[in-house]
Every structure is written in structure tokens, then in C-alpha cells.
Amino acid sequence: MDETTRQATRQWTLAQPAVSAFIASVVRDFRDRDDVLQDVAVAVVESFHAYDPNSPFIPWAIGIARRQVGTYLRRRSRDPLVFDDDAVACLAIAFHEQAQERSAAHDYLQDCLGSLEGRAKKLIGLRYRDDMKPAAIASHIDMTPNAVAKALQRVREQLKECIQRKVVEASAS
Template identity: 85%
Template sequence: MENFVDETTRQATRQWTLAQPAVSAFISSVVRDFRDRDDVLQNVAVAVVESFHAYDSNSPFIPWALGIARRQVGLYWRRRGRDPLVFDDDAVACLAIAFHEEAQTRSAKFDFLQDCLGSFDGRAKKLLGLRYRDDMKPAAIASETGMTANSVAKALQRIRDQLRACIERKSLEASVP
């Protein structure tokens, strides 16, 4: 079977997949009706793919996508007419900036998570793989490893606590100039 997706569309889709949670959260913050939110988000996705040729790959993608979302939200509000809770353009711009900054923080924490996961070996690495890669529950992991379900659950909790502490430590180290 032929592949009908060109490389540009593939790249746009990859970038959109990473940006979509931040864009969706931004839209949700300024559009109250959930059906309208879905419509606006869909319009943003289409606009991102259609205008991806204009995207400068040397620039961060999320702010670019949020810019398109700002324009789509503006179009939505103009089509909808007057609403007593409509944000002005400056408020929408501030929200877009805040969502971009939050997305950057989450992206950095994901990078820290990858680093922290690399520090585990042996039993901890096996337990993490069984739980999160293979999506096994503690009882199934217990059968696989010869541990009790309770000891698996406790070990996973300790590992998650260690991961959280590692991510927080790396975040603090990164924020110190």
C-alpha cells in the first residue's frame, strides 16, 4: 500500500502532537463551551497543517501554534458576537504567553524524567518496565518477579518518589543561573 502522507505533513503532525496539549489548554481557558472548544481546536489543527510551510523550523513550534490559536480564537469571538465574558486581545495574548511558558516547563521536566529514568538499573528498572512499558498491574508483576503484590506496589511508590525528587532537583539546578 502506498504512503499518501508527504514528509511536510508528517513533520507538521509530529510538531502538532507535541503542541496540542498546550494549545488545547489555552483554548479551554478562553472558550467556555466544550463543543466550541473542540471546533476551535480542530480549526487550529487544520490551520497549523495548512500553514506549516510558513513555519520557521529555527523557531520554537509551540509559540507559533499558539499564535495560530490566538487568531482562531479571535475569529471564533468575532463570529459569535458580543459575549459579556470575552477577553480582550491583550488578555488573550498574555494567556498564550503563559501557556507557552508552562509548556516549556513541562517539556523540560519530561527531559529531566528521561535523565532520571536512566539512573535506575536492576530490579527498579525491571519493575518500571513491567509497570509502564508493559502496562502490567502490581499483581501481574508480582507473579512475574516472585514478589508479593504489596511489595511491588511499595517498591513502585518508592521509585516514583525517587523520580519526583530527581526531577525537582534537576529543575532547581536548571533554574539557578
């Protein structure tokens, strides 16, 4: 596999859930959704050479999905419950905004995780990096499973507050 195809595949893997959700918001039939999603994936790979790596990938992929959905809707134009182009455009904008918000929240989460120290950092690492359940963590660090679950709950709340604080700071600046 050449490097361009590898990059397209990486980017598509990250964008696929948002693109799939956008398609599902417009295309009612689940078989048609799969077909449209597959058409979008092919179009993304085929036109990846035109993608500007300095711009966000998800909106670019949603733009391709919007065109593929438009093609699908034109073929189904006799269906009285089909969205018009303006409705599809509004949905594409909404999904783009949601993808940006999720991306920012993910970045904030990484920052907040980096600020964890001591036991909190160890607990989160064991739970999410090592995929251990509270009972396994408890035996690993000499705590009760209940104490581990409660401590994890407090750390998740701390992370949530940190992310919310960063969102407020970003919107203020």
C-alpha cells in the same frame, strides 16, 4: 502522505493538548471549542511551511490558536463575557510557559529514568513500558503485590526528587 504533512501531523499531535487547554481557557462553549480547535489544526497544517524547525513548535501553534481565538471572539463580540485581546495574549503567554516547563520536566524524567539501575529499572519497565499491574509484576519477579506496589512508590518518589533536583540545578545556572 508527504514528509511535510507527516512532520506537521507529528508536531500537532504533541502540541494538541496544550493548544486545546489554551482554547478551553478562553472559549466557554464546548462545541465552539471543538470548532476553534479544528480551525487551528487546519491552519497549523496549511501554514506548516512557514514554521522554523529551530524554534519550539508549541508556542508557534499557540500563536496560530491565539489568532483563531481572536477571530472567534470578534464574531462573538456582542457577548459580554468575551475576553479582550490583552487577556487572550496573557493566557497565550502563560500556556507557552507551562508547555516549556512540562517539556523540560519530561526531558529531566528521561535523564532520571536513564540513571535507574537494577530492580528499580526492571520494576519501572514492567509497570510502564509493559503496562503490567503490580499483581502481574509480582508473579513475574517473585515478589508480593504489596511489595511491588511499595517498591514502585519508592522509585516514583526517587524519580520525583531527581526531577526536582534537576529543575533547581537548571534554574541556578
